[in-house]
Structures are given as structure tokens and as C-alpha cells.
Amino acid sequence: MRIKLAQKLHAALERRFPEKRLFLRSDTETRFIRLHPSTQLVAWAGATLTVGWTITATAIVLMDSIGAGNFRAQAQRDQMIYEERLNALSQERDLRASEAAAAQERFSAALETISNMQSELLASEERSREMETGLGVVQGALRRTMLERETAREAAERLELALAEGGSLPGGADAQAIENTLDILSGALADTAEERDSLAEDAELAFEQANELQLELRLMTERNDEIFRKLEEAMTVSVEPLGDMFRAAGMDPDSMLKQVRKGYSGIGGGALTPIQFSTMGGHAGHGAHDAERANALLDRMDEINLYRIAAEKAPFGNPVNASYRFTSGFGQRWGRLHAGADFAAPIGTPVVATADGVVTEAGWASGYGRLIKIQHEFGIETRYAHLNKIRVKVGQRVSRGDRIGDMGNSGRSTGPHLHYEVRVGGTPVNPMTYIRAGKDVF
Incomplete structure (x- = not known):
């Protein structure tokens, strides 16, 4: 069975690769090499494998070269996108910084305006209180004068009645002296009434000015609240990315700030000192609230400064x-x-x-x-x-x-x-x- 199978295989090889002879001739002799079908099959298989390997290797090299070129191009595009993103972020950061600086300037101007308004309001209230006190004194004096005038008028009427009846003045009093006294009292009453009317007008004017100042103060307070709100939003937008940056790097922001604050604890003339508002004139509650918000903003500004110092000391750069x-x-x-x-x-x-x-x-x-x-x-x-x-x-x-x-x-x-x-x-x-x-x- 094996012999028959070998014979069939040999016959198939003979048909596909018939036996060939290769003659080698020299000057003295001629030699030949017999190429059996099996030898030709091995040579053909070797040549086929060599050509196939060459083609495959060439394709791999070309694909790798093309892929490397694509990767370099992609890396360059990613680098350009990254740099554009960095530039955009840098511009946005500068814009935020300029907005924060402008907001701080507006905040300082608003605080100064509010302080001036408070001073004017307190002065107006002081003048109003002085006028009220003076008006009370004048009204008291006016009441005493009117009482004395009524008493004098009654006495004069009794004297006139006595004279009309032909009697004599009690105690030898002189009628001319009594008339002079009545004239003096009447003049004093007229002057007092005029002064009272003038003080009343001044008091009314002072009240109107006080109301106007209170209206201006209320409008200024509303504008101040708007400024505070914008500043608080700006501070939140500025501080949160810094904290996220430290947390993304696996660092505790609170610990970092504490360590930086310990190394930068000196105080000079330019330190961010707490703001205090005057509590005179019955505005203690509102002034304390503004002071609390202002000091909270100063704390956030100080926190931003500490973040900036910490960020410069940690390797966040490229x-x-x-x-x-x-x-x-x-x-x-x-x-x-x-x-x-x-x-x-x-x-x-x-x-x-x-x-x-x-x-x-x-x-x-x-x-x-x-x-x-x-x-x-x-x-x-x-x-x-x-x-x-x-x-x-x-x-x-x-x-x-x-x-x-x-x-x-x-x-x-x-x-x-x-x-x-x-x-x-x-x-x-x-x-x-x-x-x-x-x-x-x-």
C-alpha cells in the first residue's frame, strides 16, 4: 500500500516537475547534474518561501513607516491643539485677573463712597437732633411766655376795670408802667413765635435732607450688595480651580495653604487688614453685615494669594x-x-x-x-x-x-x-x- 502511494506521488511529481539534467561543460570534460522531481520541489518551495517572506517584510516595513508618519502627524496636531488650549486658558486667566482687579477697584471706590455717605448721614442726624433739642427749648420758653402773657393780660383787665370804676390802682401802681410791660411782653411773644416758625422750617428741611440721604444710602447699599455679589462670584470662580488643581495632583489644599501661611506670616503696611464699619447712627446691623462680607472677600483674596505661592512652589509647569x-x-x-x-x-x-x-x-x-x-x-x-x-x-x-x-x-x-x-x-x-x-x- 505504501509502495503504491509512493509510486503515485512520484508519478505526480514527474508530471509537475519532470526530471531535468543540467550540463556543465569545460575545455577538457563535460559533466551533468541530474535534477530529480523532489529536488525541484524543494527548490521551488524554498524560492516561494523566500519571495513570500520578502513581500511580507516589505509590507510590514511600509505599514510601520506609514503608521509612524501618521502617529507623528497626530502627535503634532495634538501638540498644536494643546498649545492653543494653553494660550486660550492663559488669556482667560489674564481676563479673570483683570476683571478681579477692576472689581477690587470698584469695591474700594464703593466702600469709600459708602463711608462718605455714612459720615454725611451721621452729621445730618446730629444736626437734626440739635434742631429738635433747640425746638423743644424754644417751645418750652414759648409756653412759659404765653402763660406769663395770659397772667399779665388778666391783671391788665382787672386794672382797667378798677380804673373804669373810678378806683385807684392797687399798691399805687402806675398804669403807664403796666402798659409798657404789656408792650414788652407782646414784642417778646412776637419774636418768640417768629423764632419758633424759623426753627420749625429748619427742622422740616433737616428731615427732608435726612430722608434724601437715607434714600441715597439705600440705593448705595443695593449697588454695594451687587458689587459684593459679583466679587463673591469672581472669587469662587478663581479659587475653586486652584483647589481642584491641588486635589488632582493628590495634594491636600488645606495642608498646603497652612504650610504656606506659616512661612509667609509677616505683616506690613500693605497687609490685608480686616475692614471695620462705623456702628453709630443706628446702622450697626447693616454695617456689621457689610464688614463680614468684605472681610470674607479679603480672606478669599488672601487664599488666592496663598494658592499662587503654593502653585509656584509645586511642579505644575511643563x-x-x-x-x-x-x-x-x-x-x-x-x-x-x-x-x-x-x-x-x-x-x-x-x-x-x-x-x-x-x-x-x-x-x-x-x-x-x-x-x-x-x-x-x-x-x-x-x-x-x-x-x-x-x-x-x-x-x-x-x-x-x-x-x-x-x-x-x-x-x-x-x-x-x-x-x-x-x-x-x-x-x-x-x-x-x-x-x-x-x-x-x-
């Missing part, structure tokens, strides 16, 4: 402000931890500090190549490796955005790029957490 390609992230790579993020760009691309700090190392460090280490607040350290040039020295203080070196290819590196690390308490963390947290604020 180490490369120029165009770059993000080539490798934080995490396991080839069985070991890649403790940072890689940013690829041409040699000489500026590398900047991502936060305020002090340079603790600047030199060659084995696989890192040229390395810069910067110590920041809150136990945070940043590292910048594979540099082509170092532009800072150990002990030098740097600020966020300062150029500290140039991108290069030193150390264990396969091409020009920056290896950027963030370490908290000596433990490496994902630096993109900080960069992504700060991209919507800075």
Missing part, C-alpha cells in the same frame, strides 16, 4: 515649552519601572524649571547623563536628565519657567530627549499628574 513629541510615560517598561516621562525634541531645545526651588545637583550621573536635580517645597524633587548643556549651579535658586539647561542625548539614551521625573519624599510619581492638573490653570 519642562518643555517648545514643540515636542511625548515618547514614553511613567510606568513599567521592559520589566522595570520607568520613573518619569520622556519629551523628544531637537538637541538644544530649552528645558525650564517646573516650579520654584533650589538646585541640589548639576552634573554627570551615570545612566542619566547630564542631570539637574531641583528641591522644591512640600518634599518634592524634580529631575531633568540626558541634557546637552547645564545652565545652573548647585545652590542656585530658580523660579518656574527659568531656563536651566538644553535638551540632549547624554547617558543611556537612544535619541535626543528629556527624561523628566517628579519625586515626593524620594518616591517617584507620575509627573503628568502635575502637568495635567496645572494645564487648566497655568
Whole structure:
């Protein structure tokens, strides 16, 4: 059975690959090589595999080249979108800052106007009280004078009656003297009545002025409430993204602010001191409410200032402000931890500090190549490796955005790029957490 199967297979090969002879001739002899069907089959299969492998490898290389080109184009488009987003956010931040500054100026002007209005109102009320007191005194004197006039009139009538009856004046009184006294009293009464009318007019005018001032004060209070409301909304819009930025980076905002406040506790002439309103004139409740709202706004402004200081000391910035390609992230790579993020760009691309700090190392460090280490607040350290040039020295203080070196290819590196690390308490963390947290604020 096997022999028959072998014979059939051989016959099939003979039909497809008939036996051939290859003659090799020289000057002295002629030789030939017999090509059996099996030999031809092996040669044909080998040639087919070689051609197929060549075609497949070429297709893979072309697809990889096309894919890499698409990836680079996509990375460039993402970079452009990211930069446009950063520019838009920066413009929006500047707009918010200018709005906050303008609102603060309006708030200060409103406070000054309210203070002047309060002073005028208090002065008007004081004048009104003085007029009321003077009017009361005049009315008392007028009542006494009128009583005395009535008494004198009754006495005069009795005297006239006695004279008409032909009697004598009691006690030898002189009728002319009594008439003179009556004239004096009548003149005094007329002057008193005139003065009373004048004081009444002054009091009425004072009341009208007081009512006008109260109306102006009420309108000013309404405008003041509107200003307070807008300022409170602006403060909320400004403070909440800052707190979200710290929380997104895994940091406790309250602890950060407490630590910054402890380091910036000095007070000078420009400190944000609490506002106090006068409580005279029966406006203690409203003035205390305005003072409470104003001091709350000052506290939020102080909180924004503390956030700004904390943000400058934490690495929320991007180490490369120029165009770059993000080539490798934080995490396991080839069985070991890649403790940072890689940013690829041409040699000489500026590398900047991502936060305020002090340079603790600047030199060659084995696989890192040229390395810069910067110590920041809150136990945070940043590292910048594979540099082509170092532009800072150990002990030098740097600020966020300062150029500290140039991108290069030193150390264990396969091409020009920056290896950027963030370490908290000596433990490496994902630096993109900080960069992504700060991209919507800075």
C-alpha cells in the first residue's frame, strides 16, 4: 500500500516537475547534474518561501513607516491643539485677573463712597437732633411766655376795670408802667413765635435732607450688595480651580495653604487688614453685615494669594515649552519601572524649571547623563536628565519657567530627549499628574 502511494506521488511529481539534467561543460570534460522531481520541489518551495517572506517584510516595513508618519502627524496636531488650549486658558486667566482687579477697584471706590455717605448721614442726624433739642427749648420758653402773657393780660383787665370804676390802682401802681410791660411782653411773644416758625422750617428741611440721604444710602447699599455679589462670584470662580488643581495632583489644599501661611506670616503696611464699619447712627446691623462680607472677600483674596505661592512652589509647569513629541510615560517598561516621562525634541531645545526651588545637583550621573536635580517645597524633587548643556549651579535658586539647561542625548539614551521625573519624599510619581492638573490653570 505504501509502495503504491509512493509510486503515485512520484508519478505526480514527474508530471509537475519532470526530471531535468543540467550540463556543465569545460575545455577538457563535460559533466551533468541530474535534477530529480523532489529536488525541484524543494527548490521551488524554498524560492516561494523566500519571495513570500520578502513581500511580507516589505509590507510590514511600509505599514510601520506609514503608521509612524501618521502617529507623528497626530502627535503634532495634538501638540498644536494643546498649545492653543494653553494660550486660550492663559488669556482667560489674564481676563479673570483683570476683571478681579477692576472689581477690587470698584469695591474700594464703593466702600469709600459708602463711608462718605455714612459720615454725611451721621452729621445730618446730629444736626437734626440739635434742631429738635433747640425746638423743644424754644417751645418750652414759648409756653412759659404765653402763660406769663395770659397772667399779665388778666391783671391788665382787672386794672382797667378798677380804673373804669373810678378806683385807684392797687399798691399805687402806675398804669403807664403796666402798659409798657404789656408792650414788652407782646414784642417778646412776637419774636418768640417768629423764632419758633424759623426753627420749625429748619427742622422740616433737616428731615427732608435726612430722608434724601437715607434714600441715597439705600440705593448705595443695593449697588454695594451687587458689587459684593459679583466679587463673591469672581472669587469662587478663581479659587475653586486652584483647589481642584491641588486635589488632582493628590495634594491636600488645606495642608498646603497652612504650610504656606506659616512661612509667609509677616505683616506690613500693605497687609490685608480686616475692614471695620462705623456702628453709630443706628446702622450697626447693616454695617456689621457689610464688614463680614468684605472681610470674607479679603480672606478669599488672601487664599488666592496663598494658592499662587503654593502653585509656584509645586511642579505644575511643563519642562518643555517648545514643540515636542511625548515618547514614553511613567510606568513599567521592559520589566522595570520607568520613573518619569520622556519629551523628544531637537538637541538644544530649552528645558525650564517646573516650579520654584533650589538646585541640589548639576552634573554627570551615570545612566542619566547630564542631570539637574531641583528641591522644591512640600518634599518634592524634580529631575531633568540626558541634557546637552547645564545652565545652573548647585545652590542656585530658580523660579518656574527659568531656563536651566538644553535638551540632549547624554547617558543611556537612544535619541535626543528629556527624561523628566517628579519625586515626593524620594518616591517617584507620575509627573503628568502635575502637568495635567496645572494645564487648566497655568
